[in-house]
Amino acid sequence: MGKIIVAGIGPGSEKDITPSVIEAVSKADAVVGYKYYFRFVEKYLKPGAECIDTGMRQERDRASQAMELALSGKDVCVISSGDSGIYGMAPLLYQMKTVSGSDVEIETLPGISAFQKAASLLGAPIGHDLCLISLSDLMTPWALIEKRIRAAASADFITAVYNPKSHGRYWQLYRLVELFLEEGRSADTPVGCVHQAGRDDERVWTTTLSQLDPEEVDMFTVLIIGNSRTYLDGGKMITPRGYYSETKESGRKIGQDIMNESFRTIASELQRNDYSLGHKWALLHAIHTTADFEMEKILYTDDNAVERIYEKVANGELKTIVTDVTMAATGIRKGALSRLGIEAKCYLMDPRVAQMTSQENITRAQAGIRLAVEEHPDALFAFGNAPTALMELCSLIRQGKAHPAGIVAAPVGFVHVEESKHMLLPFRDIPKIIVKGRKGGSNLAATLCNAILTFDDATNLNPGRDL
Numbered sequence: 001m002g003k004i005i006v007a008g009i010g011p012g013s014e015k016d017i018t019p020s021v022i023e024a025v026s027k028a029d030a031v032v033g034y035k036y037y038f039r040f041v042e043k044y045l046k047p048g049a050e051c052i053d054t055g056m057r058q059e060r061d062r063a064s065q066a067m068e069l070a071l072s073g074k075d076v077c078v079i080s081s082g083d084s085g086i087y088g089m090a091p092l093l094y095q096m097k098t099v100s101g102s103d104v105e106i107e108t109l110p111g112i113s114a115f116q117k118a119a120s121l122l123g124a125p126i127g128h129d130l131c132l133i134s135l136s137d138l139m140t141p142w143a144l145i146e147k148r149i150r151a152a153a154s155a156d157f158i159t160a161v162y163n164p165k166s167h168g169r170y171w172q173l174y175r176l177v178e179l180f181l182e183e184g185r186s187a188d189t190p191v192g193c194v195h196q197a198g199r200d201d202e203r204v205w206t207t208t209l210s211q212l213d214p215e216e217v218d219m220f221t222v223l224i225i226g227n228s229r230t231y232l233d234g235g236k237m238i239t240p241r242g243y244y245s246e247t248k249e250s251g252r253k254i255g256q257d258i259m260n261e262s263f264r265t266i267a268s269e270l271q272r273n274d275y276s277l278g279h280k281w282a283l284l285h286a287i288h289t290t291a292d293f294e295m296e297k298i299l300y301t302d303d304n305a306v307e308r309i310y311e312k313v314a315n316g317e318l319k320t321i322v323t324d325v326t327m328a329a330t331g332i333r334k335g336a337l338s339r340l341g342i343e344a345k346c347y348l349m350d351p352r353v354a355q356m357t358s359q360e361n362i363t364r365a366q367a368g369i370r371l372a373v374e375e376h377p378d379a380l381f382a383f384g385n386a387p388t389a390l391m392e393l394c395s396l397i398r399q400g401k402a403h404p405a406g407i408v409a410a411p412v413g414f415v416h417v418e419e420s421k422h423m424l425l426p427f428r429d430i431p432k433i434i435v436k437g438r439k440g441g442s443n444l445a446a447t448l449c450n451a452i453l454t455f456d457d458a459t460n461l462n463p464g465r466d467l
Helices: 019-027 035-040 059-071 090-100 114-122 142-154 172-182 254-269 277-290 305-314 326-331 334-340 351-360 364-375 387-398 417-424 442-453
Strands: 003-008 030-034 050-054 076-080 105-109 130-134 158-162 190-195 203-208 221-225 231-233 236-238 299-301 320-323 343-346 380-383 406-409 432-435
Touching (some): 003 019, 003 090, 019 076, 030 035, 035 050, 035 076, 050 059, 059 076, 059 090, 090 105, 114 190, 142 172, 277 305, 305 432, 305 442, 326 442, 351 364, 364 387, 380 387, 387 406, 417 432
Parallel strands (some): 003 105, 030 050, 030 076, 130 158, 320 343, 320 380
Antiparallel strands (some): 190 203, 190 221
8 A cells, every 4th residue: 555645835935844745746656736836846746657637626626536546555645736735735735634534644745835935035023923814705604704803803813814815715814814903803903815825926925904905915925914013114024923022132121011002902992993193193192101091082183293293203303392381391212312412491480480470470381382482482492391481382373482392181071171172273273182072281292292392203102222
């Protein structure tokens, strides 16, 4: 009696066929497989070896022929693309052996799978827990596939997608994207696409979950959807597992990792996934500081407000942040200020304030803003306590004395608080971040400033650099 070796020949390049598979093919009396794959192993066949090649969807016939040849005393090699155990011939042959009660010996040899080859071309996207999902519903009911998609998305698995599309299967990938977003996966989640991995017409590109165009994908494409830690760097996908952060060389602190994990948790629990990157970055900071998911309803940002203010930071135009109270200035990260060459100032304790308040019958916070505008009319102004200070700035803007680079409005309280925020809205040319209603606080004002200063970390969801 002969033997059956089920061998994975890799994704489609001779370079990716393992030595053990080459040896098995070269010793086989007969080789059985889909006819397209013989081009990769022809030169390894021994003289006189019988070749049995069939078309697509004839897997059961190939398995039956292999069993018959083995029963007749021949050593048979059954070839599959990728790994024979992943959507390949190995499970079918073992099942056939069980059902028939045959004594034929079966051995499987691993091969490089399509998702592994795709991952290597994309960088390092599968560095943590992952799953594989085929969108082919020829042998699996779509309802079950959809259940698996939801489970993968909600559990934050890196997900490799096989059989994403064909001539008759045109809508399933659209539905997968919809399900991932419904289950809380961020719209900015990196997605890697590899067409014909390892073959002559190989093509590799990256995108995001919300920007993925299923029309660019076909049946020869493998997709890898990152998890909440996956990021893009120079066109490469990377999913860290944590080894680097555990080394002294990384320079990371425990608090940094805790903050990063907190941000990922918040992002997964947001009610919406279609926020612009700048608004989402500010929102994550606000919720992280307050543990209050109502921020999702009351945090307002002008279109691209965070991006516009950060651009002034990046090009060196913005050099000063003025806060209404000392506590707000204290909460702005010193590491970020130093790195960017920015000064955070509060005039509340300036000796001139006391004199001004007694002479003009205004609050100390109002007086501080008047002084600040005289010296820094184009600063970023942040309010976390005093509505009168925000109202004073609005008045100075209308008088043409202040030209803020941006405004963070989060005064808190019950008197004039909501009105002060309403007063700010008409200044359409000034990028604004506003915590609507009565809520606010110096901690919120500071964290929203931090969101602006670290916006270059937003894409990779890496908030703790300057801790």
